[in-house]
Amino acid sequence: MNKPISEMGWDELAPGAVLYTFDGDINYNIADIQPEDRMYSETSSKGMSVGDWRVIKPVWNSETCIDCQNCWIFCPDTSIIARNKEMKGVDYEHCKGCGLCVSVCPTNPKSLLMFNEYETVENALANWPAKKKKGE
Amino acid sequence: MNKRVMELKGVEVWDGNMANSQAFRQADVDVVAAYPITPSTATVENYAMFHANGYIDGEVMMTESEHAAMSACVGAGAAGGRVATATSSQGLALMIEVLYQASGMRIPVVLCLVNRALAAPLNVNGDHSDLYLTRDSGWISIDAFNPQQAYDMTLMSFKISEHPDVRLPVISNQDGFMTSHTAQGVHTLSDDAAYGFVGEFKPMNDMLDFEHPVTHGVQTEEDWHFEHKARQHNDLMTKVFPKIEVAFAEFEKLSGRKYNLIEKYDMDDADVCVVCLGTSVETAREVATEMRANGIKAGVLGLRVIRPFPFMEVAEALKGIKAIAALDRSSPNGAAGMLFNEIAGALFNTDTKALLSGYVYGLGGRDLTKAHLTALYKELQANVDAGKVTTPLQQFIGVRGPKLAYL
Numbered sequence: 001m002n003k004p005i006s007e008m009g010w011d012e013l014a015p016g017a018v019l020y021t022f023d024g025d026i027n028y029n030i031a032d033i034q035p036e037d038r039m040y041s042e043t044s045s046k047g048m049s050v051g052d053w054r055v056i057k058p059v060w061n062s063e064t065c066i067d068c069q070n071c072w073i074f075c076p077d078t079s080i081i082a083r084n085k086e087m088k089g090v091d092y093e094h095c096k097g098c099g100l101c102v103s104v105c106p107t108n109p110k111s112l113l114m115f116n117e118y119e120t121v122e123n124a125l126a127n128w129p130a131k132k133k134k135g136e
Numbered sequence: 137m138n139k140r141v142m143e144l145k146g147v148e149v150w151d152g153n154m155a156n157s158q159a160f161r162q163a164d165v166d167v168v169a170a171y172p173i174t175p176s177t178a179t180v181e182n183y184a185m186f187h188a189n190g191y192i193d194g195e196v197m198m199t200e201s202e203h204a205a206m207s208a209c210v211g212a213g214a215a216g217g218r219v220a221t222a223t224s225s226q227g228l229a230l231m232i233e234v235l236y237q238a239s240g241m242r243i244p245v246v247l248c249l250v251n252r253a254l255a256a257p258l259n260v261n262g263d264h265s266d267l268y269l270t271r272d273s274g275w276i277s278i279d280a281f282n283p284q285q286a287y288d289m290t291l292m293s294f295k296i297s298e299h300p301d302v303r304l305p306v307i308s309n310q311d312g313f314m315t316s317h318t319a320q321g322v323h324t325l326s327d328d329a330a331y332g333f334v335g336e337f338k339p340m341n342d343m344l345d346f347e348h349p350v351t352h353g354v355q356t357e358e359d360w361h362f363e364h365k366a367r368q369h370n371d372l373m374t375k376v377f378p379k380i381e382v383a384f385a386e387f388e389k390l391s392g393r394k395y396n397l398i399e400k401y402d403m404d405d406a407d408v409c410v411v412c413l414g415t416s417v418e419t420a421r422e423v424a425t426e427m428r429a430n431g432i433k434a435g436v437l438g439l440r441v442i443r444p445f446p447f448m449e450v451a452e453a454l455k456g457i458k459a460i461a462a463l464d465r466s467s468p469n470g471a472a473g474m475l476f477n478e479i480a481g482a483l484f485n486t487d488t489k490a491l492l493s494g495y496v497y498g499l500g501g502r503d504l505t506k507a508h509l510t511a512l513y514k515e516l517q518a519n520v521d522a523g524k525v526t527t528p529l530q531q532f533i534g535v536r537g538p539k540l541a542y543l
Contacts, residue, residue, distance in 0.1 A: 010363035010370065015303055016242030017356055018341045021349040045351070089403045 005043055019043045034083070054097030056114045058090055059124040065111035071101035087111075108132055137331040138164050138193045142186075150322040152280070152315035153289040155287035156222060156248040156308070157182035161191060162330035163246075163294045166217030166337065169197035170210035171227060171442045174260045175312040176250035179222035195445075202227035205247075206234035213243035214352040216342025219296065220245065224312060225252035228266040232273065238305045239274030240368065241352055244297035245305035247275070248290055251414065252312040260502020262312030263308055264413060264465040267442070268474055274368055276306040276376055277332040277443040279398075282418045286310040288393060291325075292383045294334045299379045302339060304372065309442070311414040313501065325391060372444045380441060400453055402428065406435030408516035409454070411475055412463035413439055416497075416504050420463075423509040429523040432517045439475075451482040459491040459525075461517040465498045472530055472543065491519045494530045494543075502534050 003012070014020070022030075023039045030038065040046040040106075065087050067117045072080040072087070077096035086121040090112075108131050115124045138161065150158065156179040160168060170180040180196075187196045194217075199205040202223050209219040223231060228249060238245050251267050253259040270277060278293060280286040286308065293306040310316055325333070341350045356364060377397060384395045401421045403409060408427075410420050417438035427434035437453055439446070454460055464473030471477075476494035483490060495512065498504045512533065519525050528541035 001201060005360050008360070010366040013360065013363055013367060014341070015371070016240065016341070016352065017354045017360075018242075019351040019354055021351060025347045026349060027347055045354075072249065 003042065019045070021046075025074055042073065049093045050096060051092045051094070054092075054095060055117055056097045056099070057092065057117050057119075058095065058097070058099065058101050058112045059115050059119075060087065061109075061111045061113070061125060061128055062087070063111075064107050064109060064128075068106060070104045070106060071112055074104045076098050085118055122126055138191060140191050141327045142191055143282060144326065146324060147321045148324050148517050149319050150283055150287070151178070151317050151319045152250065152283040152286040152310045153178035153317070154182055154319075155283045155322055156310075157186065158324070159247075159287050159330075160220050160248075160291035161186050162325070162327050163218065163220070163334045164193065164247075164331060165220045166194045167197060167208065167212035167219045168194065168221060169199055169205045169212065169219070170200045170221045170223070171205045172200050172222070173202065173227040174250055175262070175316045176222040176224040176227075176248060178316070179248050179250065188534065206231040206238065206247075209245045209247075210234060210238050210241065210243050213238070213245055213341050214367060215242065216339035216344045218244075218298070218337040220247070220294075222248035222250065224250045225254055225260075225266050228269060229254060232269060232517065235270060235273040235275060235305075237353070242303040242363065243305060243352075244294075244303055246290065246293040246297055247305065247307045248286075249309050250312045250316045251309055259500040260312070262314050262316075262414075263499050263501065265467070265499075267307075267309050267413070268466040270307055271443055271474065274304070274372065275443060276302075276304055276380075276441075278306060278308055278380075278437060278441055279413050280308065280310045280315065281415055281438060282315055283318065284322045284393075285311075285364050285395075286315060287322050287324075288387065288391065288395070291330060291334060292380075292387055292395075295383045295386075296376070296380055298337060300338065300340060302371065302379050303335050304368075304376065309414070312331070314415040315482045324349045325393065329390060329538040333387065348524070368374040376444050377441075377446070388446075394441055395447070397441045397454055398449045399440050401436040401438070402433075403435040403437060403453055403457075405433060406457055407433040407520055408459045408461075408513055408518075409435035409437055409457050410461045410463055410509070410512065411437045411439070411450075411454075411479060413442070413465065413475075416463060416465065419504055419506065420509055423513065424507050426506075427510070427513045432513055433492055434513050434516075445482075447478075447482045450479060451488075453485055454479065454483060454490060455488050457488075457490050459493070459519040461512055461516055462492065462494045463504075464494060464496050465504075467496060467499060468530075476530070491516075491525045493519065493525050493527060495533050496530065497533045499535075504534065
């Protein structure tokens with residue numbers, strides 16, 4: 001299936017709307033390969049953008065982030081990008097804006113905050129709140 | 137094949153439920169997930185007994201509802217197993233959402249549906265309300281008229297459902313109580329022969345094939361939902377009948393019992409005929425023979441396959457008939473009956489001059505008696521003699537109170 005689904009006729013689609021995740025046989029440990037290097041098939045949801053389901057988005061502030069990986073663990077859509085235990089950013093093609101990453105962020109101020117979808121990342125970072133004092 | 141073999145006599149005294157259970161056992165089902173309900177309870181109960189006695193290598197899952205039972209079947213089927221369940225009536229109604237999932241996901245499942253009325257008012261007896269509820273669900277639907285046929289149809293359901301060109305779930309219907317609880321002599325196949333016929337389960341796109349990861353149960357919107365539904369309909373319309381006919385032919389070679397998409401009885405020279413399902417077919421055959429002795433050339437058309445609907449075969453079988461009665465054992469609730477409509481659709485645009493009338497009968501297990509059918513055949517003959525339908529197009533028979541007739 002090397003064609004986008006939107007171009008396939010009813011006779012070309014796999015029965016049952018089955019989607020094949022990868023091209024070819026997976027006779028190796030998929031976990032050893034980073035997602036960007038995997039042979040995802042054309043019909044894998046990896047290539048499907050669902051970012052427009054979101055109305056608010058998480059913005060990441062690398063200045064305050066301590067790479068604790070809490071957001072990476074808790075994200076229900078594997079949309080926190082981390083490599084070698086370092087936070088790299090948010091996958092805005094698959095993030096649906098649930099805000100779970102913000103609620104589990106332990107830093108002060110938080111290193112992930114929700115902003116309106118139309119807000120630019122630069123603007124969001126410029127308006128980042130200051131550290132809260134004890135009892136505040 | 138299950139490791140432990142059950143020695144069966146050539147003819148066993150089984151009711152329709154035991155026939156189902158034995159067919160499940162002989163097919164070596166991987167997962168039977170069920171929430172038993174009257175009158176299909178014993179299908180699962182007997183199977184669980186076989187399991188407890190060491191005759192079943194697969195799993196028996198007791199779920200918390202029929203919705204969960206069918207969901208478990210879909211999950212186990214997607215994982216790559218042969219799966220089956222049984223239900224009736226309210227249980228089927230609760231399953232209905234998942235029926236569409238199973239067929240849309242193209243998961244082979246065998247569902248033994250022991251036909252029973254739908255509440256309200258609550259009723260445990262046989263009519264075809266639950267069968268009719270499944271008719272647009274994308275399942276193949278096959279009907280047995282007695283316990284022998286229930287055994288044969290349930291066995292064949294696996295073969296039809298799992299064929300790589302089909303991959304659609306199958307409902308094996310039988311009448312609640314009249315078939316499910318009536319013990320008759322059933323000609324058996326040995327475990328070897330039955331399993332040899334059904335064959336080893338061949339998984340397709342199974343989730344336990346880790347070398348080929350797949351996603352089942354996806355979301356499709358206006359961009360490609362229609363294409364999938366179109367494919368399913370196409371496969372039902374073009375691929376299922378040939379595989380059913382192959383299964384019937386192979387089964388005949390094995391057992392000597394011949395089945396057809398539609399079962400014709402004395403139809404070739406008939407002037408009048410009834411079209412019906414289930415145990416009523418056998419009663420109608422007996423009455424048709426008696427009518428012939430009284431000078432009325434009567435025939436019976438029983439539908440073996442309800443979905444896909446054998447449109448062309450029905451039109452061909454009925455083209456020379458002068459007066460036809462469509463017998464619906466389910467209240468149409470504000471319309472003509474399903475069989476009436478299907479037959480009318482099949483005959484429209486043909487050269488037939490057949491007079492078609494519809495009858496609603498037997499709701500909630502009310503008997504269809506020979507007296508009812510005798511009167512019905514006479515009414516059909518009167519239509520033939522008058523050259524027109526002399527009654528309203530829809531009549532209720534066997535119900536107390538003022539005569540109900542419409543259209």
